Amino acid sequence: xxxxxxxxxxxxxxxxxxxxxxxxxxxxxxxxxxxxxxxxxxxxxxxxxxxxxxxxxxxxxxxxxxxxxxxxxxxxxxxxxxxxxxxxxxxxxxxxxxxxxxxxxxxxxxxxxxxxxxxxxxxxxxxxxxxxxxxxxxxxxxxxxxxxxxxxxxxxxxxxxxxxxxxxxxxxxxxxxx
Amino acid sequence: xxxxxxxxxxxxxxxxxxxxxxxxxxxxxxxxxxxxxxxxxxxxxxxxxxxxxxxxxxxxxxxxxxxxxxxxxxxxxxxxxxxxxxxxxxxxxxxxxxxxxxxxxxxxxxxxxxxxxxxxxxxxxxxxxxxxxxxxxxxxxxxxxxxxxxxxxxxxxxxxxxxxxxxxxxxxxxxxxxxxxxxxxxxxxxxxxxxxxxxxxxxxxxxxxxxxxxxxxxxxxxxxxxxxxxxxxxxxxxxxxxxxxxxxxxxxxxxxxxxxxxxxxxxxxxxxxxxxxxxxxxxxxxxxxxxxxxxxxxxxxxxxxxxxxxxxxxxxxxxxxxxxxxxxxxxxxxxxxxxxxxxxxxxxxxxxxxxxxxxxxxxxxxxxxxxxxxxxxxxxxxxxxxxxxxxxxxxxxxxxxxxxxxxxxxxxxxxxxxxxxxxxxxxxxxxxxxxxxxxxxxxxxxxxxxxxxxxxxxxxxxxxxxxxxxxxxxxxxxxxxxxxxxxxxxxxxxxxxxxxxxxxxxxxxxxxxxxxxxxxxxxxxxxxxxxxxxxxxxxxxxxx
Ligand SMILES: Cc1cc2nc3c(=O)[nH]c(=O)nc-3n(C[C@H](O)[C@H](O)[C@H](O)COP(=O)(O)O)c2cc1C
Ligand code: FES
Numbered sequence: 001x002x003x004x005x006x007x008x009x010x011x012x013x014x015x016x017x018x019x020x021x022x023x024x025x026x027x028x029x030x031x032x033x034x035x036x037x038x039x040x041x042x043x044x045x046x047x048x049x050x051x052x053x054x055x056x057x058x059x060x061x062x063x064x065x066x067x068x069x070x071x072x073x074x075x076x077x078x079x080x081x082x083x084x085x086x087x088x089x090x091x092x093x094x095x096x097x098x099x100x101x102x103x104x105x106x107x108x109x110x111x112x113x114x115x116x117x118x119x120x121x122x123x124x125x126x127x128x129x130x131x132x133x134x135x136x137x138x139x140x141x142x143x144x145x146x147x148x149x150x151x152x153x154x155x156x157x158x159x160x161x162x163x164x165x166x167x168x169x170x171x172x173x174x175x176x177x178x
Numbered sequence: 179x180x181x182x183x184x185x186x187x188x189x190x191x192x193x194x195x196x197x198x199x200x201x202x203x204x205x206x207x208x209x210x211x212x213x214x215x216x217x218x219x220x221x222x223x224x225x226x227x228x229x230x231x232x233x234x235x236x237x238x239x240x241x242x243x244x245x246x247x248x249x250x251x252x253x254x255x256x257x258x259x260x261x262x263x264x265x266x267x268x269x270x271x272x273x274x275x276x277x278x279x280x281x282x283x284x285x286x287x288x289x290x291x292x293x294x295x296x297x298x299x300x301x302x303x304x305x306x307x308x309x310x311x312x313x314x315x316x317x318x319x320x321x322x323x324x325x326x327x328x329x330x331x332x333x334x335x336x337x338x339x340x341x342x343x344x345x346x347x348x349x350x351x352x353x354x355x356x357x358x359x360x361x362x363x364x365x366x367x368x369x370x371x372x373x374x375x376x377x378x379x380x381x382x383x384x385x386x387x388x389x390x391x392x393x394x395x396x397x398x399x400x401x402x403x404x405x406x407x408x409x410x411x412x413x414x415x416x417x418x419x420x421x422x423x424x425x426x427x428x429x430x431x432x433x434x435x436x437x438x439x440x441x442x443x444x445x446x447x448x449x450x451x452x453x454x455x456x457x458x459x460x461x462x463x464x465x466x467x468x469x470x471x472x473x474x475x476x477x478x479x480x481x482x483x484x485x486x487x488x489x490x491x492x493x494x495x496x497x498x499x500x501x502x503x504x505x506x507x508x509x510x511x512x513x514x515x516x517x518x519x520x521x522x523x524x525x526x527x528x529x530x531x532x533x534x535x536x537x538x539x540x541x542x543x544x545x546x547x548x549x550x551x552x553x554x555x556x557x558x559x560x561x562x563x564x565x566x567x568x569x570x571x572x573x574x575x576x577x578x579x580x581x582x583x584x585x586x587x588x589x590x591x592x593x594x595x596x597x598x599x600x601x602x603x604x605x606x607x608x609x610x611x612x613x614x615x616x617x618x619x620x621x622x623x624x625x626x627x628x629x630x631x632x633x634x635x636x637x638x639x640x641x642x643x644x645x646x647x648x649x650x651x652x653x654x655x656x657x658x659x660x661x662x663x664x665x666x667x668x669x670x671x672x673x674x675x676x677x678x679x680x681x682x683x684x685x686x687x688x689x690x691x692x693x694x695x696x697x698x699x700x701x702x703x704x705x706x707x708x709x710x711x712x713x714x715x716x717x718x719x720x721x722x
Contacts (some may be wrong), residue, residue: 046475047458051417078476085477085633086458088417104379105573105609106536108623142461142627143379144418145386147536147607148207148244148543159210 028056029067036071043074046082050089059090095130095137097175100154104143112151116140118165122172136175179437179444181323184314191315196234198274199253201303204237205389206421208247215264216248223271233274239390241303243290245542250281251303258284289559290541295522297530298506299546302390307425310432313393319438321512322397325404326446334405335361338508340516342528347373347501348578348604350593356498359488360406363496368408370399371492371499373469374415374422377461378576379627381607383532384502386544388415388422392429398505400439400450401512406498409449412473416457426454461631465679466499468633479635480679501605503532523549527592537609538564554587557610567612575604577624578684580691581617600691617696618703622650624688632681639682642673646689653700659707663700667693
């Protein structure tokens with residue numbers, strides 16, 4: 001969740017190899033190709049390739065999974081099985097902004113739950129969801145390894161320590177207002 | 179590269195270094211508190227004050243006192259500054275020129291620091307993790323040279339066995355014995371795996387070691403490779419640790435360039451290459467068989483043992499898998515000798531252990547202490563106790579461990595004592611709780627964790643954790659009866675005894691330990707069964 005800064009990715013940006021792919025998609029597919037090539041198209045590089053795909057496209061669209069399955073010569077079921085097993089892979093588009101609240105023990109004991117409650121109220125969504133306008137994704141993390149500065153929150157890839165609900169809300173409201 | 183060349187690199191680095199070293203932490207914790215800007219301003223100030231030939235600013239890894247970051251420490255004076263802001267940073271340099279520093283001066287003699295004994299973290303906060311020369315100047319890679327040219331593989335294994343080192347990943351299996359098993363296995367292809375998945379929430383020792391001193395772990399892995407006859411190592415790091423991954427990549431490249439990793443290490447016939455594998459957010463992947471599946475690019479489903487990875491691990495080959503901290507102990511054992519190591523700690527738990535001291539505690543951060551120290555010394559003396567309150571419980575071992583009540587704070591911290599009181603050492607997370615934390619809620623919290631993290635392969639773990647979570651939730655909603663509590667206990671034992679891997683086997687521990695020590699909190703939540711009376715609480719129970 002932290003490693004990948006969520007980028008906006010909507011349906012129409014997804015790869016459509018049936019029709020003519022746009023330049024943008026082309027470039028992103030190329031990134032995938034490079035990763036696969038660097039790993040000699042070996043099946044055991046699947047997780048690395050999925051990371052690269054999610055970095056490039058923001059999430060793992062079905063077409064991308066098919067593309068990877070073909071590239072690495074793996075059954076689609078295997079690719080899908082792996083993509084759904086790991087929490088960091090998202091099969092749905094994520095929002096333009098991402099807010100990850102750590103709900104690990106240290107953060108929980110220090111009020112991470114309250115921060116999460118406040119955000120859920122403000123955004124009107126649950127953890128793991130994206131606001132209907134596609135602006136903000138709210139996620140819960142197990143532990144970011146930043147327990148010394150609990151509670152920790154990651155806003156668009158930047159780790160922030162010792163957060164209070166009010167502080168985070170101010171930041172998130174800024175996103176909401178554009 | 180040979181020994182003379184290595185020593186030359188060390189000498190050149192020492193000659194390049196300035197007499198006064200300003201160490202600025204640039205690890206995850208301090209970084210989030212603007213440490214990068216602090217470091218920039220420190221560097222600028224050195225130039226402004228015309229001190230460049232005497233003072234150098236070094237970006238270093240974790241100094242441990244993460245709760246008070248960003249930290250700046252100055253050698254040889256051993257001055258420590260806490261919560262340094264970019265604005266105040268220049269004043270720290272000015273103070274070296276006779277001015278006065280505006281930042282808060284910490285007490286480097288505080289028990290938090292004074293009680294520590296650093297082996298794993300010996301260089302953390304001193305060495306520049308992004309420059310191999312900095313590590314070499316501190317004697318780095320000399321242990322690897324020593325084993326390659328002065329020791330037979332069996333002697334290396336023997337040394338580790340004699341040291342009494344036990345695995346730091348949670349299980350506490352004797353490391354030397356594991357090495358000996360893999361070394362004895364037939365076959366030309368063997369692997370070394372370093373487990374850097376660190377999924378236990380509230381623990382960040384491994385992240386800190388990887389970010390602060392990556393070469394220490396790489397050197398330990400290479401020594402292991404030589405000892406067991408492996409030429410290929412993997413280091414599995416969770417994706418949540420981007421900085422650790424970046425620093426490891428850099429470290430591997432630099433070591434290769436110097437001929438300290440790759441083919442013909444130190445111009446000897448020994449080859450050892452290391453690849454990084456990145457996790458994707460699954461706690462169960464910390465379990466060794468699941469981790470191996472994940473390295474092979476599959477779902478992280480554990481497989482039954484035996485066969486143990488030592489016989490049949492990665493790609494079906496004999497595989498040695500150890501934790502980051504375990505590997506970080508190796509170079510010191512080789513350098514100082516097994517007897518030295520075995521003189522630290524207790525009868526059955528040798529050496530030191532790094533703990534992440536977090537939660538409701540005054541001094542948050544990482545500490546490395548000799549085994550056998552009591553929880554009280556850690557929590558009260560070093561940690562400074564709970565700010566405005568009292569310790570209620572200390573949680574160790576994460577989702578596999580338990581909550582230790584305040585009355586048992588005099589328990590020594592070693593593998594066996596912690597296990598005897600229903601918790602475990604675990605990987606080193608230590609979360610302090612005060613009266614504001616409900617123990618039933620904590621049990622529910624961990625069960626939610628296990629419910630979400632179970633891989634779903636075996637039934638007791640997959641459905642048991644769901645049922646246990648439901649029962650705990652029912653309790654917390656004040657809808658559970660004494661019969662439910664009985665069911666909870668029985669189910670805990672069943673899940674513990676019948677699950678496939680350690681995740682399920684230990685998932686009930688937080689419930690069992692809180693039941694054992696804080697039963698009153700459970701009892702207080704119980705309601706009468708509906709048929710005994712018609713009061714409102716029973717009516718509520720029925721509507722459920
Ligand atoms: C559910 C589960 C999670 C685990 N997570 C980790 C982990 O995050 N890091 C780790 O080093 N070991 C973890 N282990 C222990 C490993 O399976 C293995 O025993 C360990 O890596 C061996 O290294 P050691 O002997 O050096 O401790 C976990 C075990 C289980 C059952
Ligand atoms: S528990 Fe939140 S960062 Fe570790």
